Amino acid sequence: MLLGVILFFDGALLALGNILFLSGLTLIIGPHKTFYFFARRQKLRGTACFIGGILLVFFKWPFVGVIVETFGFLNLFGDFFPVILTFLRQLPVIGQILTLPYIRDVADRIAGSRTSIV
Numbered sequence: 001m002l003l004g005v006i007l008f009f010d011g012a013l014l015a016l017g018n019i020l021f022l023s024g025l026t027l028i029i030g031p032h033k034t035f036y037f038f039a040r041r042q043k044l045r046g047t048a049c050f051i052g053g054i055l056l057v058f059f060k061w062p063f064v065g066v067i068v069e070t071f072g073f074l075n076l077f078g079d080f081f082p083v084i085l086t087f088l089r090q091l092p093v094i095g096q097i098l099t100l101p102y103i104r105d106v107a108d109r110i111a112g113s114r115t116s117i118v
Helices: 002-006 011-029 031-039 041-058 062-089 092-098 101-111
Strands: none
Touching: 002 011, 011 031, 011 041, 011 062, 031 041, 041 062, 062 092, 062 101, 092 101
16 A cells, blocks of 8 residues: 555555555454444444445545545544554564654654653
8 A cells, every 4th residue: 555655546456455455454353353343333434435445446536535545444443543553653663763762752643642651
C-alpha cells in the first residue's frame, strides 16, 4: 500500500495492498475473530468507511478511497494506538526520541494516552 501511495495512488498496488492486509489479518487472528472484529456494533461506522474505501479503490477512485479508508482505519484501530506507543517507547532509539519533552506531549495527544509511561 505504501508503494501505491508513493507512486501517486496507483490503483492496482493499493488494491493489492488492501487484499493482502485483509488476508493477513484473517490469517493472524482467524476468520471467526476477524468477522466479529469488523461486525461489532461500536465499530460499524469504521467498518463501513474501511470497506467503502476499499471498494472506491477497486472502482478506480484511489485518492478518495484512500481518504475514506484512512478514516475507517482510524475508527477501527484507534484503540490500539496507546498500546503501539507503549511498545515504541520500549525500543532503544525510538524510545529515547519519544520520551523527549515536547515529542512526548505530542505523541500522547495523538495516541490518546492520559499519562506518559516514563
